[in-house]
Amino acid sequence: MDVQPKVAATAFLIADAARAAMLMALADGRALPAGELAYAAGVTAQTASSHLAKLLDGGLLSVEKEGRHRYYRLADAQVAALLENLATIAARTPVRRKPHGREARTLRVARCCYDHLAGQVGVAITQQLMERGFLAAGSDKRFEVTPTGTQFFGDLGIDVATLRPGKHGIARQCLDWTERQHHLAGPLGAKFMSTLCDNGWLMRSPSSRAVQVTPRGWAQLYETLGVRMSVVDEA
Incomplete structure (x- = not known):
């Protein structure tokens, strides 16, 4: 065809x-x-x-x-992934830009990428999930969930075995258009963000894509993954 x-x-x-x-x-x-x-x-x-x-x-x-x-x-989520990837490509071209406004800086820190967490916080969390052996990079833009990763997500209340695989399995590598590094997407990424919101670690804005990490969230992210508030660069 x-x-x-x-x-x-x-x-x-x-x-x-x-x-x-x-x-x-x-x-x-x-x-x-x-x-x-x-x-x-x-x-x-x-x-x-x-x-x-x-x-x-x-x-x-x-x-x-x-x-x-x-x-x-x-x-569908494939359209969202296409937009995120196009934004990444377009951002490589040097252009004259006005200084980042408050909203733009907020979105860079943490935001929704369709149904999962993106931005500096999303990338930092994903890096720690990999460094601690909970996720491993696979083929075809997949993340493989390790046995220790299954236990980690289970402790958060996420039963990995019940997640319905998508085109790229249950966990997908999504290239972050502001950070140029991958964050966690796919069914696991969506469930992970919704669980963090339910647990009071994250709070979604009702009027934009912005996501706020709560004080409890920063404390728990450091305790469970070693992610500090210093990952946020407001420049």
Whole structure:
């Protein structure tokens, strides 16, 4: 099967600045109405409607109806991974940038990458999981969970054996677009972040992709993985 036309069509959809902004606004896994996506892209409601229709037709978005309202989300985690990888590639090109604002610095520290933890904290945690022998780099962008890793996640309340594997198994290496290093993704990454939130270690922002590490979270991250607050670089 010739996939070149599909690749070209997908690239065309993402290449538009307004559509790219809408897609990135959905990269934390939330579903948003057209009005919020129009605001994120800096376009009118009519223009946003046209862009959203194209993204739906192209298979990059899905839509859910709730009463009179329509909520849009990324079609799946593969679309989120594509956006993260494209952001990594684009960031290699030197450009003139304004000084990072407070929101940009916050997102670099810790943020949602679709359904898992990214940013400086996500990378630091993943590095410690590998250094302590809980995860091992595998082929095809996989992380292999070791027997000691199974025990570690089990102590947190995560039964690794019950996780449903995705395309890259239960644990995937996701290249962090700000840190240029891998963080933990896949079903295990999603369950890990939700568990840390449930345990009060992390707190998600209700209005953005930002994630905050709580005081309890910093204490527990240091106790269990040796991750200190000093991993955060506000520069």
